[in-house]
Amino acid sequence: MKKILITGATGQIGSELTLALRNKYGTENIIIAGHKKSPSNELVGGSFYCNFDVRNAKVLNKIIETHQVDSIFHLASLLSAVAEHKPQLAWDINMNGLLNILEAARQFNCSVFFPSSIGAFGSDTPAENTPQDTIQHPNTIYGISKVSGELLCNYYHQRYGVNTRGLRYPGLVSYKTLAGGGTTDYAVDIFYAALSEQHYLCFLKEDTRLDMMYMPDAVNAAINLMEADDARLLHRNGFNVTAMSFSPQMLAAEIKKHIPDFTIDYDVDPVRQAIADSWPRHMDDRAAREEWGWRPEFGLEMMVKDMLAKLVVKLHLF
């Protein structure tokens, strides 16, 4: 990877992956694309920033050609809950955006990172120890776009030799940028509420257990997979990766250890609850561990401690 384009760079993953890639590969080798007209100085940090829509193939190709991009981290996508409210738009952005990226990669010989999700599974997938290769019948438009994305990336590899790689992220917890529009967003919102009001009203049921990961591990996963030795990869796209598995009740109990007055109540949103109920509780990520050395650093305890410490500084609560 010498010249890297990151789409969706202003989003939850992008805002942190961009900084990590810049540290590793150098400011001038990172091209940032996002939907915000004026992104933060921290994000741009001297790299080239372009504000464009991934559905615009002409502009995308021009950027790739001009900057001689050889690797693309394609993060631009609508998340699960917002996609359920706007299914046609979600399909358009998630699928046509990806198709444009793959076509550009084919034409300009780029490698592509594509994040899939726990959303790529459905109610008839085994929810415990969800296998790497298993039934994938999601009933959300987000999940359907993610399975299709995995398959399309595999197709571009087999048919055209494009170096596509991807993994299935669980819910991601981070302090820099809010997720927005996802089903697992509660696991981020809860920290802000705990610090500011010592109370959180959760939109998922207390015992809804899902796979989760702290952002530093999510960033490392993307970079390590893209740097992995091609010869060791039996899979290419849709690697299961997970770091922990918890429910709102379990997360609240861990936060309470640091903020004893913290309380949680539940006001369940039926749309997001139905989505969460169709997702795995704990994925088997042995393929990622064996094929490219996946190993998370953060468990629940360490993550909660770090999130609270970072947010206290961010929110000027000291």
Ligand code: SER
């Ligand atoms: N975190 C995402 C969401 O909730 C799932 O990939 O939509």
